[in-house]
Amino acid sequence: MIDLRNRVSLITGSSRGIGRTTALKLAEAGSDVIVNYVSSKKAAIETAKEIIRMGRQAWVVKADVSEEQDARELIGFIRREIGQLDNIVCNAATGGFRNLLDSETKHFEHAMATNVLSLVFLARAAKDLLVNRPYRSKVVAISSHGADIALPMYGLIGGSKAALESIARHLTLELGHLGVNINVVKAGLVKTDSTDRLPGSEEMFAGRVHKSMMGNRVLEAVDVANAVLFLCSSLSDLVQGEILTVDGGAAIHV
Numbered sequence: 001m002i003d004l005r006n007r008v009s010l011i012t013g014s015s016r017g018i019g020r021t022t023a024l025k026l027a028e029a030g031s032d033v034i035v036n037y038v039s040s041k042k043a044a045i046e047t048a049k050e051i052i053r054m055g056r057q058a059w060v061v062k063a064d065v066s067e068e069q070d071a072r073e074l075i076g077f078i079r080r081e082i083g084q085l086d087n088i089v090c091n092a093a094t095g096g097f098r099n100l101l102d103s104e105t106k107h108f109e110h111a112m113a114t115n116v117l118s119l120v121f122l123a124r125a126a127k128d129l130l131v132n133r134p135y136r137s138k139v140v141a142i143s144s145h146g147a148d149i150a151l152p153m154y155g156l157i158g159g160s161k162a163a164l165e166s167i168a169r170h171l172t173l174e175l176g177h178l179g180v181n182i183n184v185v186k187a188g189l190v191k192t193d194s195t196d197r198l199p200g201s202e203e204m205f206a207g208r209v210h211k212s213m214m215g216n217r218v219l220e221a222v223d224v225a226n227a228v229l230f231l232c233s234s235l236s237d238l239v240q241g242e243i244l245t246v247d248g249g250a251a252i253h254v
């Protein structure tokens with residue numbers, strides 16, 4: 001049984017989608033949770049209310065994690081108001097679905113800032129809270145198959161996810177010996193607001209059922225959250241700098 005009581009977890013982008021489900025999953029295991037959002041205040045408050053209903057503490061903090069100042073202020077709030085941070089889940093992502101040849105430099109920079117630099121901003125700002133605790137602190141980033149394979153209109157996000165995975169490994173080198181584990185969950189396709197906007201997602205979802213080895217059991221946000229929960233727990237203390245794929249086996253074969 002995973003027990004995260006007396007732990008404090010920050011999940012970026014936990015107003016909706018996989019982030020929200022992960023926040024609830026960590027709270028269910030006993031963690032208090034900082035719910036972060038950038039625009040969906042009402043949804044973030046709903047996530048927090050549900051966590052409080054579970055008997056845990058929740059704080060709602062607006063911060064655009066693509067902005068270093070916002071990331072610093074988010075961690076500053078946690079340091080000041082809570083004084084403890086054990087887990088960071090870098091879940092927030094953006095990028096827009098467009099061909100690389102139709103994109104502008106600002107689109108690329110925005111995807112990189114939100115999906116990659118946010119991890120560095122948060123790790124840098126929170127280092128003193130995370131290191132040399134009586135137990136290991138955990139940082140988990142959420143990646144996708146676009147890091148390894150080409151998908152239509154996914155070049156900006158896919159490129160950023162490849163960078164995210166490399167940055168996670170390099171951060172591991174810098175923080176691993178100080179008591180911090182950094183790992184990545186690479187998720188298959190999950191129905192959320194963002195995949196509803198992904199061009200051709202209907203065909204991808206249909207193809208995914210065909211490629212998965214799980215019969216009609218489709219991948220859901222909770223499956224990703226379960227992997228994050230494992231990586232935030234002491235069960236994964238010896239898992240370091242790794243990528244854990246959660247997709248029902250869809251990506252291991254042609």
Ligand SMILES: NC(=O)c1ccc[n+]([C@@H]2O[C@H](COP(=O)([O-])OP(=O)(O)OC[C@H]3O[C@@H](n4cnc5c(N)ncnc54)[C@H](OP(=O)(O)O)[C@@H]3O)[C@@H](O)[C@H]2O)c1
Pocket residue numbers: 012013014015016017018019036037038039040041043063064065066090091092093094114142143144145186187188189190191192193194195
């Ligand atoms: N869905 C999939 O199939 C899939 C597959 C593989 C990996 N992933 C990854 O899983 C993660 C979550 O995806 P999702 O599908 O759940 O996304 P989603 O439904 O679009 O939710 C995105 C969340 O990120 C927040 N966010 C976006 N930009 C932000 C910023 N600059 N600062 C702070 N928060 C920000 C949003 O906040 P607001 O509500 O305030 O806008 C929202 O809570 C992403 O890293 C995504 O790449 C998803």
